[in-house]
Amino acid sequence: EPEVTQTPSHQVTQMGQEVILRCVPISNHLYFYWYRQILGQKVEFLVSFYNNEISEKSEIFDDQFSVERPDGSNFTLKIRSTKLEDSAMYFCASSIDRNNQPQHFGDGTRLSIL
């Protein structure tokens, strides 16, 4: 069964450094998402992406964050200057449409900011 893949599984970065989290959504899916889960807390929406542009973003997704689909398969989340509070599990998800279909999640990237 096709799945969403995320790399790396764990990223350790010094505060202030840039980090790029990578995702390969399911190939025939059209809608892409990033979510964040701080340890022990609920999953929070960051951004949705469709037709090569951001369709919606949360208040968490400030100017430090950006997303890109650089080619036909990858979907990336960039954090320009990381802060300690960016430490979390970051999930990529994709869906075939925006209505009744579930979002399929990757296994997540655990980002640790030192």
Added chain:
Amino acid sequence: AQKITQTQPGMFVQEKEAVTLDCTYDTSDPSYGLFWYKQPSSGEMIFLIYQGSYDQQNATEGRYSLNFQKARKSANLVISASQLGDSAMYFCAMREGESGFNKFYFGSGTKLNVKP
């Protein structure tokens, strides 16, 4: 106000027994979808079951069923015949509206422990 409320931070159930995990939601949109996800200790998010706001019948998927009570705005997950492998965090999520781009609101989760 919270869009999704899960009031049970932790639940215990005996193996082979049924368990109900509660979820209430808040929306004024007539069109919405409700989803349950399982998150094992390894961290991945696994889709379990979906219920649409216009669906007349409660959703079922194998041992999972959704007790959808629209007037009470509740969408409880029922797991029948619990197995040890069901021990995990369970998240209820909602997508609201047809014009939005399927942003999910998640609850805070319920940690289920299945006892042998």
